[in-house]
Amino acid sequence: MKNKVVIVGGGMVGAAAAIKLARQGAQVTVLEKHLIDAQHELSNEQVDIRISAINRFSEVLLEELGAMPKLRQSRLAPYQQLEAYEHPNNTLLFDAADISQTHLGHLIENKLIQASLWAQFTEYDVKVEQVSMPPKALEQNLDSITLHYDAHHYQADLLIAADGGRSNVRNLANVGVTGWQYNQACMGILIKLDAPQQYKTWQQFKPSGPIAFLPMQAPYANLIWYQDAAELASLASLSNQQLKEQILTHFFALPGDFTIEQKAVFPLARQHANQYSQGRLVLIGDAAHTINPLAGQGVNLGFKDVAALAECLDGLDDIGNARALKTYENQRRGDNLAMMSMMDACYFGFSNDLAPLKFLRNSVLKLADQAGPLKRKVLQHAMGW
Numbered sequence: 001m002k003n004k005v006v007i008v009g010g011g012m013v014g015a016a017a018a019i020k021l022a023r024q025g026a027q028v029t030v031l032e033k034h035l036i037d038a039q040h041e042l043s044n045e046q047v048d049i050r051i052s053a054i055n056r057f058s059e060v061l062l063e064e065l066g067a068m069p070k071l072r073q074s075r076l077a078p079y080q081q082l083e084a085y086e087h088p089n090n091t092l093l094f095d096a097a098d099i100s101q102t103h104l105g106h107l108i109e110n111k112l113i114q115a116s117l118w119a120q121f122t123e124y125d126v127k128v129e130q131v132s133m134p135p136k137a138l139e140q141n142l143d144s145i146t147l148h149y150d151a152h153h154y155q156a157d158l159l160i161a162a163d164g165g166r167s168n169v170r171n172l173a174n175v176g177v178t179g180w181q182y183n184q185a186c187m188g189i190l191i192k193l194d195a196p197q198q199y200k201t202w203q204q205f206k207p208s209g210p211i212a213f214l215p216m217q218a219p220y221a222n223l224i225w226y227q228d229a230a231e232l233a234s235l236a237s238l239s240n241q242q243l244k245e246q247i248l249t250h251f252f253a254l255p256g257d258f259t260i261e262q263k264a265v266f267p268l269a270r271q272h273a274n275q276y277s278q279g280r281l282v283l284i285g286d287a288a289h290t291i292n293p294l295a296g297q298g299v300n301l302g303f304k305d306v307a308a309l310a311e312c313l314d315g316l317d318d319i320g321n322a323r324a325l326k327t328y329e330n331q332r333r334g335d336n337l338a339m340m341s342m343m344d345a346c347y348f349g350f351s352n353d354l355a356p357l358k359f360l361r362n363s364v365l366k367l368a369d370q371a372g373p374l375k376r377k378v379l380q381h382a383m384g385w
Contacts, residue, residue: 014162
């Protein structure tokens with residue numbers, strides 16, 4: 001008899017977990033509030049402002065799950081170089097050629113990643129049910145776990161919470177979190193660029209917060225602007241022409257003229273679940289950890305959760321085995337915490353104008369750029385290898 005798995009949340013990470021576990025023989029049901037038409041989304045010419053920097057580890061996983069071929073037929077942009085700097089004369093440049101690779105990763109719209117995964121649901125008999133309201137109760141015993149809604153209940157051998165940073169399932173299980181809100185917010189600005197396809201993504205650190213250029217499939221690109229929340233709210237209220245004038249003042253050397261297509265402001269928070277598993281319940285993705293989006297690592301960490309969880313459960317007679325779920329937790333919690341701490345060190349280390357620290361961080365960037373073997377090691381880690 002097949003193990004029954006219920007996944008709450010059909011976003012990028014939840015959808016990947018559904019296919020991965022279905023491929024291993026589980027009977028999978030995804031509960032999702034917002035259903036999508038995968039084929040429509042993949043063919044929709046409306047570009048999404050929300051994008052992810054998919055590293056090579058995630059690319060391999062998406063290839064395995066059948067998503068990458070569909071993404072190549074839609075919209076994606078490989079990037080070959082990643083540059084970080086405070087001043088243009090002290091830069092840290094990562095280049096795919098340094099490790100004999102064709103690219104470091106891809107910049108892809110979130111909705112396309114999700115749709116490319118949903119398109120595989122029928123092949124693996126993944127069932128999707130719409131739930132319009134949050135679950136009401138959670139109960140489990142030695143043999144099963146049950147999630148209750150107003151009119152329905154779902155019993156499974158394993159329940160996976162992939163329902164985001166405000167996870168209702170995590171709250172029902174009384175799993176606590178640690179974290180904080182950052183003092184800043186982040187604005188994403190989708191632009192249409194009068195320039196050929198770009199292959200370098202860059203990030204500049206400023207005392208007021210980082211800014212970044214993310215080249216999507218031409219002619220589009222995404223600008224990321226960290227700033228005080230009140231200041232960003234003021235910028236977001238400007239007309240597109242007024243905002244463009246501010247962008248030209250703050251962003252260094254954009255590769256061509258541009259028009260603004262969309263803009264949105266997102267709050268910033270760090271959050272980490274105190275545990276990733278509880279009996280037959282397991283947390284993945286943002287339900288387990290939300291990270292500063294400084295380097296676009298959030299979904300990559302979630303995809304690593306999926307791969308690690310599937311490896312721990314592969315071949316088990318009882319897919320809800322608590323010991324196996326704890327093994328997954330032990331594998332992933334430390335790695336996620338290390339990445340969260342590293343992102344915070346970069347964020348807080350550069351978001352100030354203290355002279356001694358300013359000298360130190362620019363010296364570190366310059367030395368890091370010249371440290372060949374160490375630089376390659378960091379690059380491989382960023383790619384998920």
